[in-house]
Amino acid sequence: MCDIDKLSLLSEKMDLILQGKIKDNNINEIISNIKAIVENFKEGSTGIAQLNPIAGDIEYNSKKVIKYISYAQKIGLDTVIFPELALMGYPIEDTIDRHPVIVEENIKWLEEIAKLTTVTTAIVGFVEPRKYDNGTGKKYYNSLAILSHGEIQGIVRKSLLPNYSEFNDYRYIEPSPVVGIQPPETLKIFDEDKVCECEKTNIINNIRYGISICEDCWNNKHFFSATLYDKDPIDELSKENPDIFINCSASPSRAKKEQLKHNMLSFIAKHYSTPIVYVNQVGAIDNSSFDGSSRVFGKDGELIARAKSFEEQFLIVNPLKGIGKIYPLTKGLEQSLTEEKIFTLNYDNDLERTYKTIIQGIRDYFRKNGLERACLGLSGGLDSTVCAVLMADAIGKENVFGISMPSKITSLESRSDAELLAANIGINFAEMPIKEMVDTTNKVFTDLFKDIEKKWDCRYKKSFTQDNIQARSRAMYLWGISNEFSKCIPIATSDKSELYMGYATINGDMSGGFAPIADVPKTKLFAFARWMNINRKEKNAIPEAIILKRPGAELAIDEKTGKPLIAEDALMPYEFLDEVIWRIENKHEYYQDMINSEFLYEKGHIVSNEKKIQWLDKFYGRMASSLYKWSILPPSVIVESRSINKYDYKQPITSSHINYKGTDEETISTILKEAACI
């Protein structure tokens, strides 16, 4: 067995030990074996500590950090590198502004960690208070401390601050005017007017490092056709000819982003003929699921090493000597959709990534918030089915309760499908009809509405009241369970296509403590269910009948058919609907663009222009009145390249009257002239 294989084997064992998953009394022997191997490539030897922190839990994060530093010291590494803001967790947002004590805390812990360092250099992310005498700018930097020999050796501060999508760095962080390392004396009192003219790169054990933070490496003008900032920190660092670039990041998993990241890092390494070590956070915080997949590229841009995706790991590498293991990447992270410019129903390439992104999102939300159990309604439909499987896989089947809550509209098949699904995946199951609740509510409503009608002459002839009583009764059950059993939350089962259409009931199916599939469109969910049937341990857990069934909420009867209303009949074909979403999110198209384009659906079906207009009008009308619903959606994992998650996308509810159709100049002129007449 060659050294590198042996190293990987030992490392993997150490990971399990360090994560507390196994005990091994021979730990010292393992450590000395690793040390013996590392000695062969000491200069430039690097430990990538791909951590999963908890936002704001300084003690928890610091304990992880010191454990990995201690390990790195024992095996004699030159450096050990942590993700961005390792002590604080990313994102932390306004918390540091309202509760500045946690910033003080993270400095205290940092300083104590520094004291415990020895010859191994540790690079640790933290929030740094700014010298605020001159009183300009924001209160904090996003910084890295370079620690060794019991002391802080220097500080690197982030220059480029992302402020799009789920990122809000610029809200509370001041951009550093200088890239690279500054002296340790500048900690907390860095004076931007007195930037040290020292070298911006630093030498550790004879190797010169150019160190940066996350967004700092995302602005290469040769790689990107458009960039967000003027400055390119990597380019500045390159002037001092570092031997190795290091980038400490917290970069979440999103569709279409990963190949870009891979190619960019490879490009940087090759462009500057300098290896780059990219250390990424892993784990989820609220709506963001970070994939880890830390990696190292050699000076020719070749991939040297890559850590696991969606798992905490300590990866030993040497970027100069090409040493490191390449762990397989979750499919979808690099087999990317970047180049796709047209809508497709072929989701295969992205399903493993989707699965792991969501599973981690659920698991970490539960673990980090002290939750253990979940209950959800099982309707026998696709959404609740996929949610049930995801929950079972994320938190353990014994911790999930699926409740079938049939109404008079619920078909027998739906009930048996739900039960079969529960049995297949092994979650707890109960059935509890909602008839009595619905009847009682109806009785109350009959009297109540009569009272109100006396005063208000605006009762709908046809309303959704009946439909919603059912959905709300079910949520009432689920929140009751959550109140009665400890550490348990209900799961909101709405999917992305339905949320766009507002086809979800407030305080009903869209209510819950977490919404696992809120960023997965319906057409992808079908593919996802099939993928899970093949790729999960229990094959074909999802009954074929559920996948074949045409989705419907089973809240109302279709007057035409006498059967439960099918969602596509109430809305429009999901294939068409999902393409509209895709065109808005990915191509920024508007109404008229879509009229002028041929949809995938139109290739297989004859769609009259009137029909298309009718669907688009319905889409925009329903979307406009759904903005409020988006604003009260529970936390959910962001999966796609763009989402309607409120932490990712901000549209005022009061902008729902936008006329998206576009107006011609002549009409505008006429309207204005009329309005000008006073």
Added chain:
Amino acid sequence: MCDIDKLSLLSEKMDLILQGKIKDNNINEIISNIKAIVENFKEGSTGIAQLNPIAGDIEYNSKKVIKYISYAQKIGLDTVIFPELALMGYPIEDTIDRHPVIVEENIKWLEEIAKLTTVTTAIVGFVEPRKYDNGTGKKYYNSLAILSHGEIQGIVRKSLLPNYSEFNDYRYIEPSPVVGIQPPETLKIFDEDKVCECEKTNIINNIRYGISICEDCWNNKHFFSATLYDKDPIDELSKENPDIFINCSASPSRAKKEQLKHNMLSFIAKHYSTPIVYVNQVGAIDNSSFDGSSRVFGKDGELIARAKSFEEQFLIVNPLKGIGKIYPLTKGLEQSLTEEKIFTLNYDNDLERTYKTIIQGIRDYFRKNGLERACLGLSGGLDSTVCAVLMADAIGKENVFGISMPSKITSLESRSDAELLAANIGINFAEMPIKEMVDTTNKVFTDLFKDIEKKWDCRYKKSFTQDNIQARSRAMYLWGISNEFSKCIPIATSDKSELYMGYATINGDMSGGFAPIADVPKTKLFAFARWMNINRKEKNAIPEAIILKRPGAELAIDEKTGKPLIAEDALMPYEFLDEVIWRIENKHEYYQDMINSEFLYEKGHIVSNEKKIQWLDKFYGRMASSLYKWSILPPSVIVESRSINKYDYKQPITSSHINYKGTDEETISTILKEAACI
């Protein structure tokens, strides 16, 4: 009657006509009368068009703009000035990124508006697409167009972009590298590398103007002890010795902000010996309520004119000649709390502002989103009472339905207080007990929980399930009404103190389409109720019994007293609770700071150290587990200087394990050394 009084009288009439509130066949006579007066102070004569736009509704906003331009032309003003982003409405947020068609639209409307201008110069805010050839930075500017003689004469772009609290400008707007005016040819193709070396101020009818946008004037280093940006656009403009500064703003009403604004504007005028015309947006968009109160300061810093607060208005002024009327300011806007550094229960100074801020917030949310009616539960308690009064005043008493929904815990007094209140304010009233719903739910729950207990050994001995059934049954009624009657939403009645404590039921009292008092602490609500009893048209509409009653949710019986549980007994005294909130929000204090401080409550009551620790522990524990609830709260008006409104304050839910108490170095060192042992 002197000219200025006559002018004001005529102007006020014209306001009513232009707003469609009255008809007057003598409109041409009024206009020529105004014109005759304006002719006496023509040079520098200015119309302040204090508009209330709808976010993203370009047609609606443009029609308002052209109407006021046309009016300004007819009365012969030199200039007419609109608030920031007048054509788009502020804020518009990511909408312009996802639906760029509305930016194209606002350009088309702007260009058509320009064609209709004559000798009067109009200054109109809009979103400007950037020349994106060089591909750096964000896609848009926040711009002003200077329009006259049928053409765009120049463009002013915003340099300083706020990105704190409810402001997110930097997400989608590129800061302009140059202050002041640039040539019209730069529209949509402004090249930052080829900034015109022309003058940055511009001459209109012999007067030189220095024009800026909102935040651009908030960075004076002589006025502020701390500033957010390096650059000071006003200082740059001052170099060319303008005769008048103009600042177009969209600045919402928040406690403690207004006196600051007043003093700052006065300071700028005096410091540069240059009058300043400050035009502010009025009206509310989602959570932000803009107060208007546009104003003019003379070169000695003296107030020359001030528009009404919380009302659309067209105010005619001449900043050079000291001409303009000073309308009274809503109390609380300038009789400010800025200087107060200690917590007080004396809210008097801020109650009128609080009232108008919320009333406008409700009214505009309804109007701009096509809503007309509201229903809410009337418990006979303070929160629902204050909400009912606010709703009646904001949308009309005939459009409000108060529903008393007593349970077996509800006292007879509560029921009669609720009815009396409804009668006093004249809203519709119905009573509908929740007994049947609660009984049915309980029956279901008995069976359901038995089923679940067989699998889950984690049933609480004492739970909130019973309490919450009541709150959720009530919300079920209210959402039913909302589904059955057109344009009607339920009102969430939670207050700020209770939200901090999570003392609100998900899908219960904290559920609704709008939450009017979510940013008002309980102790202020008492003062507010008394203030409304004195200051509303119907005196003493709120029964004294409601104000005197100690608040409680009437969801549970206190075992000790056998009576409904009092909130202060379940939580802590509101006076103490509200001071904790105040200290966190305004002084950024943490646990230990508060232990070391004397609370106002401690001045009047003996509080043992154990008791104080117990309250603080309860506060932090409850707050930490309330973060999720904050994230699903309906839109609500931001009132206080700091809030927990999710559009204003961002804290990851997964940061709830923060240890706010602070840790000493020795403890840290011990913990780390232990964690380092592997």
